[in-house]
Amino acid sequence: MNPLTKRSENYSKWYNEIVVRSGLAEFSGVRGFMILKPYGYSLWDRMKTILDKMLKLTGHQNVYFPLLIPKSLFSKEKEHTKIFSEGCAVITHSRLIKKNQEELIVDPDSKLQEELVIRPTSESIIWKTYKRWIQSYRDLPILFNQWGNALRWEMRTRLFLRTTEFLWQEGHTAHSTEKEAIEETIKILNIYTNFSEKFMAIPVLQGIKPYMDKFSGSEKTYCIEALMQDGKALQMGTSHFLGQNFSKAFDVTFTNFNGEKEYVWSTSWGVSTRLIGGLIMSHSDDKGLILPPKIAPIQVVIIPICYKKQHPPTSIHEISIKILNSLEKKGIRVKYDDKTIWTPGWKFHEYEMKGIPIRISIGKNEIQNEKVEIFRRDTCEKIYISWINLKNSIPKLLDEIQKNIYKKAVQRTQKLILKSDHYNDFKHKINHSGGFIFAHWDGTKNTGKKIQEETEATIRCIPISNEKEKGKCIYSGKPSLQRVIFSKSY
Amino acid sequence: MNPLTKRSENYSKWYNEIVVRSGLAEFSGVRGFMILKPYGYSLWDRMKTILDKMLKLTGHQNVYFPLLIPKSLFSKEKEHTKIFSEGCAVITHSRLIKKNQEELIVDPDSKLQEELVIRPTSESIIWKTYKRWIQSYRDLPILFNQWGNALRWEMRTRLFLRTTEFLWQEGHTAHSTEKEAIEETIKILNIYTNFSEKFMAIPVLQGIKPYMDKFSGSEKTYCIEALMQDGKALQMGTSHFLGQNFSKAFDVTFTNFNGEKEYVWSTSWGVSTRLIGGLIMSHSDDKGLILPPKIAPIQVVIIPICYKKQHPPTSIHEISIKILNSLEKKGIRVKYDDKTIWTPGWKFHEYEMKGIPIRISIGKNEIQNEKVEIFRRDTCEKIYISWINLKNSIPKLLDEIQKNIYKKAVQRTQKLILKSDHYNDFKHKINHSGGFIFAHWDGTKNTGKKIQEETEATIRCIPISNEKEKGKCIYSGKPSLQRVIFSKSY
Incomplete structure (x- = not known):
């Protein structure tokens, strides 16, 4: 067997080779779609089993909603629609026929009355249903989760990290108060953090996405971000506080304890097969994969x-x-x-x-x-x-290995948690060491965009445990109240 | 709570009510698509866990292939294409846009170069891939299984029994000899039988589908058939011997031990959420569901x-x-x-x-x-x-309940295993008691069709353990070598 390309030579090539050569996955004949091979599927299955247990222990139940969403439902929540309609699989017909006894073509007579879209995420079909299920405070909270596939058309795809179809879990909860919905959002963020650190041995930073990068249709997106061996960040999971956006879009109200009608509060959250990409890039070496014992299909x-x-x-x-x-x-x-x-x-x-x-x-x-x-x-x-x-x-040795893999990842990450107060220094760090760079930002979308254009770095998040610290925006020099985390990312 | 409609009054209404009132499932806003509610999903999950274990113990591994199949692949195996192209979800575009800032329409500029079809079953995408994976006898057998969703457009849908999208497992195996592939087909049939009888407490008959009802693209379809409380049959699972049809359609050959090239032999097999419909109709009563302890999510x-x-x-x-x-x-x-x-x-x-x-x-x-x-x-x-x-x-009591539920189902089924040698008697039985009616058939498609038109009964299967017995076709009077099983069915 030829050795793998070395990480130091070509990190991206190393990554692609390791995925295929370890038997995890490969691209299929369908552009942007991957095949999970037995080893890759058993790894995902193991991850699913662990996370599913954590979700059930915190009162969540699994359900299954339709794969296809009618266009009219899809367009109810305006912000949500805008993003997800840009790259989605649209079903327009229900039959293929032979033309001239030979070529198979779409039967024009089978045109659907209303187009259907493959779920990029299921808020719309679920909130349409919650309207039927929720009348009273007694029907709340609803703490449902779904394991399944979803589809978002992607231009540039990479195995696990970005594929048009992906496997994931998507949680969709409904609550009677804002406080309870926010608590749920944070509870899930903590579950994801535990799962990532204790099982996948990947240290993460918890944060809030800057407003321009929040999930479309949400009030606030919480995320966990991890640092890969090449100094780039990977978003490992997100937990969204949706406020009353979807309950208003789908007119879902409940009668509260005092007999008054209110709109329902909600959250949604998910992690996907993308996590496997993070796992590979966190621990593996030039000889191949390194799997933490707790999630290794074979220990x-x-x-x-x-x-x-x-x-x-x-x-x-x-x-x-x-x-x-x-x-x-x-x-x-x-x-x-x-x-x-x-x-x-x-x-x-x-x-x-x-x-x-x-x-x-x-x-x-x-x-x-x-x-x-x-x-x-x-x-x-x-x-x-x-x-x-x-x-x-x-x-005992398995425990020790689990701890050692995590320790190595923590040490590697800590070395790359950097501060920067000058744009030249910032650019140097981004291009040489990479890492999570704590820097001041003036809070405008425009500055974020300029920095991205010039350095490829984006604002990963505003750390949840951030200390307030007055300073000046690294780019515009305008006043800022706290540092945010910049990094190149996957 | 109002009592359920009685089975004796309206069996079909009773069935629909029990599914919804027990919290298993309900129809969604999308026509023909159902929602599996927490109780229904946990039941399916339990069934999955048991069957998955049985499949793994016999050497099968799980994989995941793309949801979407390009039209060109879909049309490779002629017989297969013919059936599945009649009702399938065709994706033609990849974007929706706003028209006049208001209505969301399909963006004509996003037309795909080649249409994609949501898998009705995955033979085509899988055999396209097996071509890449199989070169030598050392690569065989391949014993892969996939848990996922699939879609077949249905005109008349019923919860669990017939839905446009369904959850299922589909096995796809590749072998170096015909003998081994046939053995695999039978092995799976026996696994399905065990699963049905030992866990779901549903007695089944094993049989072979008459040639006109075999799976499109197969050489022979084996099936298990169960009898519901209303005397109608339900096909619980199928296991197909595909011969070399798909390996020829996709040009998949291997070099055998002697260095010669041969086409690969194959099988495919599946059971779906439809099984839950069979479970309900086998055991439940006018008070609601009755679940065998071994598959009950709550015992x-x-x-x-x-x-x-x-x-x-x-x-x-x-x-x-x-x-x-x-x-x-x-x-x-x-x-x-x-x-x-x-x-x-x-x-x-x-x-x-x-x-x-x-x-x-x-x-x-x-x-x-x-x-x-x-x-x-x-x-x-x-x-x-x-x-x-x-x-x-x-x-001990749980064991006893499991046995008792099975015993009741066996007794009920045995009473309705009937013979008939005259068409009038046959019609009477079909319309009054229902059941599995063993009768002679002349082996022609036309006779099968006539009997179906006149009685609604179809040939469920040719029992696998059939004794040869000369006789005359119940309809045409032409000679017949064995009895087949007729029944009305779901």
Whole structure:
């Protein structure tokens, strides 16, 4: 196998190669659409399982709404419509027919009375329905979540990071008070933060999007932002406080405790397969993926050492199965790979590429010494552990690996949390180190745009825990009350 | 609450009411599209979890392919195209714009170079991809499955039974020999049968579809058919042996062990949210749903007996929580409903409607006697069990309920497995008792069509375990070698 392109040579090429070579995903024949291969899907499934549990523990329930949204519904919330109508899949007909017994064409007679749009997000169809479901304060709160696909036409697509169709969860909640809706928005932001840091081992900053970048139709968009190894930011998830915008657009009121009618307050929030892009760019190295044990579909791989095309000797096979069983009993996700078509060396490379946290290899020496060789993917260290200690050592080692991967990401990120007070210094930092650059901004859309044009950096967010600090806008020199975070981003 | 329409009065109305009133699903504002509500989605999720495990244990892996299929791909396999192009969602444009600052219209400038179709099933996009993935016998078999949505335009829709968009799993496998592909087709048929009988408690007949009803593009379609309470059949799942049809249409060959090129053999198979329709119509009664414990999202509900708008007395609350915890420790899915806005009586009705297998109610009497009242939803019997026996009795009772529901369905079905040798008798049976009617058929499409026109009955399948038996076609009198199964169906 050829080695991967090095990160230092071409980060973007390295990324594309790693996605394909580790067997996570690849582009399909349909432009902008990707195929999640078994390894990629099982990773997403694992992430789903964890996040779903967190959402259920906080009272959320799953539902499923229609894929298609009639144009008339889609156009109810003006700001929302404006953005999402710019790139959406419009269904106009319901039949294809043969022309001249040959070519398949759209049957003009099958034109729909009203065009339908594939959901770019489901606020409109959901709020149309909530109108039917919500009458009284007793019907609130509604805390619903949906796992599914969505579609936004993208010009420049990248595997996981930006695809026309993506898999995600979208939460849509309805509340009787503004306070409760804001609390829900923050609660979800904290769930996303925990999920990202504790499971994906990716440290994030919590913030609020500047007004010009908020979700169309929302009052305020909260986000978590992470820093990739190349110093660029990635938005990992968003949680929107929607105010009463959708309840007003869809005329959804409820009778409160005092018998008065009020518009409902609401939130929406989502994370998508994009997270996998962030995962890859946070931890992986020039040998391939590095996956944190808590989300790795396979945590330990056992490889018997023997000649190609030969089955392992009975002694090796038996001890491998014993180890497999004892680890599985501990709830560890283990794979025993005794396929005979590949050499052990080939398998070593393959599982390093796939980022399996621990590799156990067992050959004749190991049998003699009653030890196994352990390879840690995160540090690429080899250690030897005796058989009898394995079932206690492996869970501990997995914990240690999880912590180490997170620690490395935290250290890397902290080094790139920078301040800048002069535009030249700012430009230098953006172009050389990258990172989250805390700088003053005059609060205008125009300044944000100018800085982006000149440096490619955008305002990622106003940090939620920001201290007020008077200063001057790095670009215009106008007064500013707090620093915001700039970065180039994906 | 008004009682449900009785099955004996209007079966179809009863069905629609039960779906909505039990909180499983309802139609959305988009014609033919349904909304899976939390209870319906959790039921589907439970079914998914079980079936997914069965598929993984037999070596299948999950993947995800694009939602949209380019028209040119869609038209590769001729027979397949013919059927699915008749009712499909065709995407022709990628943008909506404002006309006169007001109405939202399709932007004519956004016309796609090639139209895209929402997958009615994914053979075409998958076989286009398999061409890239399959070169050698070493790449085979491919045993992939996909959980997702699909869309087929339907004129007459019914909740769960026939909806334009549906959720399902679709398996797509590739093999090096015909024998292996046929074995896979049968293996899946057996998995579906087990899933239906052991978990959903629905007895099924395994059969082969008559040639005119096979899946378009397949060589042979295997199916499982179940009998509903009104004597009509429901197709619960299909498993298709595709021969080399798709590998030829997409030119997918592999180099075999001897270095020769061959076309790949394949199968596809699926079950959908339609199964939930079968579940409802198999077991439920005039009081509401009856769910087999193994797939019930909630197996036991605990209801404290107290006045409306009052919290239960501490003694009742404490013992309820104790029971909740001890049952959850046993792996039972329990809900404790101490909401104060409803009376216990209202809750009793509600959970009977939802088909929760066991209801435990705890009031002052129960506290005094250290017993609880147990209500079995399947038989509507009440029994009393002392606290200390609960954690052993409940798992046993759940098993018993599962078995009883299945036994009832088997008995009901067996009574309606009928033979008929005369057309008048056949018509009488079809119209009065309904059921699976074993009768001789001359093997022609025309006879099948005539019988359907005159009786609404169709040939459900040729039973897989059929004994050869010479006879005369019930309609044409022409010779026949075996009986086939006729029934009205959903």
